Amino acid sequence: MCGLTGKPVNHRLNGFTLIELLVVVAIIAVLVGLLIPAVQKVRDAANRMSCQNNLKQIGLALHNHHDSLGYLPAQGDYRQAGGTVYWSLFTRILPYVEQENLQKLIDFSRPISQQPEVAKKKIKLLVCPSEINDRERPDTPTFTHYPLSYGANNGTWQVMQPPAGVGDGVFMVNGYTRLTDILDGTSNTLGVAEVKTFTPYFREGANPAVGGITPPQNPTQLEPYWTASEFKTDSGHTEWVDARVHQTGFTTTFTPNRVVPHHRDGRAWDVDFNSNREGRSAILPTYAAVTSRSYHGGGVNVLLMDGSARLIRDQISLATWRAMGTRAGLDILQPVD
Structure with a gap:
């Protein structure tokens, strides 16, 4: 068809056809699908680095405490007031992490139970940025605890x-460790490791000492207790002020992220174990499988x-981790990847 000028008229409109639009949408969807994992990977890497920086600051505080007082802080001291005073080592290093004013309140x-204004305080340094349960834990209508990501x-x-500490880790109960006591070498010895907040756990079970004090080799050996x-x-690892192992500690009974399964009420739980909470008995020992x-x-x-600070892979051998x-222990360690 010709117009008044005698030239052909082009009736095609400028714009996208439906097929072209669908192709563009599909391309955008593919790009977004590729971008989201990349962004997540970058975020995870940043969180991991931030977490390691938290640990380095804790390490610096521990060393400053040692330089000032000549020893590392105790994991807890249960010899006072019938074993009801059990402030964590993290409360002892507050002046070295710019929290001196908070420590002055303690x-x-x-006992902790008489000082709720301290227990509810969030210490940002003690919470990993990847922690999904970064929130308060109400204990009673008038008392709130704040969790932590490090043990x-x-x-x-x-x-x-009781009454001695006995434990073979760096941080002792009812006693102090000096850096010179770490005979395995400070570069080979764990100080602090990640834990998850709001961890389920068993407590006050059968006494493992009855069957010997050899650590269990796998989680099923815990079940009789x-x-x-x-x-x-x-409620595990929800009280940064509490020195007991299920709150502010960990043990190397099992390797990192090893699932310790327990099935109850139609649910599968990944649990910790404390045979007898520290400070409850003047004679009974405490054994614990509190996993990093x-x-x-x-x-x-x-x-x-x-x-x-560094990342330890889940695949580390149990012997090396312990x-x-x-x-x-005077162990000869193989290089850890």
Whole structure:
């Protein structure tokens, strides 16, 4: 068809056809699908680095405490007030992490239960940026705790034998460790490792010492101790002020992120175990399987006692992991990837 000028008229409109539009949408969807994992990977890497920086600051604080007082802070002291005063080592290093004013609020001669203004305080340094449960835990209508993402090295399995400390980790109960006591070398020895907040755990079970003090080799060997235990569904590692191992510690009984399964009420739980909470008995020992866990894929961040921080892979051998957890086992370690 010709117009008035005698030239052909082009009736095609400028724009996208439906097919072209669908192609563009499909391309955008593919690009977004590629971009999201990349962004997530960058975010995870940044969180892992930030977590390691937290650990390095904790390590610096521990060393400054040692330089000032001549020893590392104790994991807890249960010899006062009938074992009801058990402030964590993290409360002892507050002045070295720019929290001196908070420590001034603490009366270390009185129980935690009498000082709610301290227990509810969030210490940002103690929470990993990847932690998905970064929130308060109400204990009573008038008392709130704040969780933490890091636990101190309480050794392999036996944490305490009243009245002495006994544990083979870096941080002792009812006693102090000096850097010169770490005979395995500070670069080979775990100081602090990641843990997950709101961890379910068993407590006050059968006494493992009855069957010998050899650490279990796999989680199924813990099950006999659970029979008469009290099960707590979500309160492990929720009290940064509490020195007891299920709150501010870990043990190397099992390798990082090893699932310790328990099935109850139609649910599968990944649990910790504390045979007898520290301070409850003047004679009964405490054994604990409190596993280091994290939300970083493939491993956990740890602080070594030389002040360095690194990622330890889940595939580390149990023997090597346990050797890293002792302060004076005199083990010869293989290189850790």
